[in-house]
Amino acid sequence: YFQIGQATGIITTTIDLRAATEANIVLTVSVTDGTHTIDDFDIFITIDNLNDRPQITNLPASVTIPETTVGGFQLITLTFTDVDTYVSQLIPTCTVVPAGDQYKFTYVSGTHKIQVATLSGATSPFDFETTSEYEITCVLNDGFQNSVGDVLTVNIENVNEAPQFDEVAYWCILTESSAGVSVCDLDASIVDPEGDTISSVTFQAGNNSQRFVYDRSLSTVTFGVDYDVDNNNMPTSVTLQLEAKDVNGASNHVPVYITINDANDNTCKFGATSV
Numbered sequence: 001y002f003q004i005g006q007a008t009g010i011i012t013t014t015i016d017l018r019a020a021t022e023a024n025i026v027l028t029v030s031v032t033d034g035t036h037t038i039d040d041f042d043i044f045i046t047i048d049n050l051n052d053r054p055q056i057t058n059l060p061a062s063v064t065i066p067e068t069t070v071g072g073f074q075l076i077t078l079t080f081t082d083v084d085t086y087v088s089q090l091i092p093t094c095t096v097v098p099a100g101d102q103y104k105f106t107y108v109s110g111t112h113k114i115q116v117a118t119l120s121g122a123t124s125p126f127d128f129e130t131t132s133e134y135e136i137t138c139v140l141n142d143g144f145q146n147s148v149g150d151v152l153t154v155n156i157e158n159v160n161e162a163p164q165f166d167e168v169a170y171w172c173i174l175t176e177s178s179a180g181v182s183v184c185d186l187d188a189s190i191v192d193p194e195g196d197t198i199s200s201v202t203f204q205a206g207n208n209s210q211r212f213v214y215d216r217s218l219s220t221v222t223f224g225v226d227y228d229v230d231n232n233n234m235p236t237s238v239t240l241q242l243e244a245k246d247v248n249g250a251s252n253h254v255p256v257y258i259t260i261n262d263a264n265d266n267t268c269k270f271g272a273t274s275v
């Protein structure tokens, strides 16, 4: 903090003492004429009214949120103290580890809140399977001193996610036939985001679903009964819900629009013709 002028013997400060963190300092001054040295001269310096470090009083802390948490969720409201501040406003600088994930969090300076950032599409920025913990380190600076040790640990909790279909809907065209004869291919790809085993893929009950069968291994639909549309026996279009469920019980479903064409399977009736 101090230096002495070799020619003048005047001791002056080398820093702004508001940046000093030690109140009691001993300077040992030595003088030499080239032959003899006197070095038993101590100067005891006390810095009065030392600038206190600013503090974030409610950090360190940790919070746990599910991986489905969306933007705007408030993680913490920071509280500050500093008895001697040399800036107009205390504003923390917060950095996130992993470093590439800074965009997932925002600090609102008006309310001192750290919250989950709002991403486009209102999706959650979190994925437990990718990153399960973040560390947000915040530093307050009062113009000369920094706060220390202020970390918010954000733990991400796993949520079981349902299997996902590669399309929002599927279409299928069948021709009336006996059970299992006419077939359409949905070409559906169904995956679980966490890699869980998908335990079942079936049509939900209702709307004639018992008349149709989905084959998981081929991703095809066929009739479960002998299907006949003539005389309005059975409908020519049916919308079913194809449901996929994972081993942990999460399920998801999409509509399958089925059209059943009439086959030329009834005897024609000829009227009188003339040539």
Ligand SMILES: [Ca+2]
Pocket: 051, 052, 053, 054, 082, 083, 084, 085, 086, 142, 145
């Ligand atoms: Ca201070």
Ligand SMILES: [Ca+2]
Pocket: 067, 126, 127, 128, 129, 161, 193
């Ligand atoms: Ca996930």
Ligand SMILES: [Ca+2]
Pocket: 067, 128, 129, 158, 159, 160, 161, 194
């Ligand atoms: Ca998950």
Ligand SMILES: [Ca+2]
Pocket: 160, 161, 162, 163, 192, 193, 194, 195, 196, 246, 248, 250
């Ligand atoms: Ca799952």
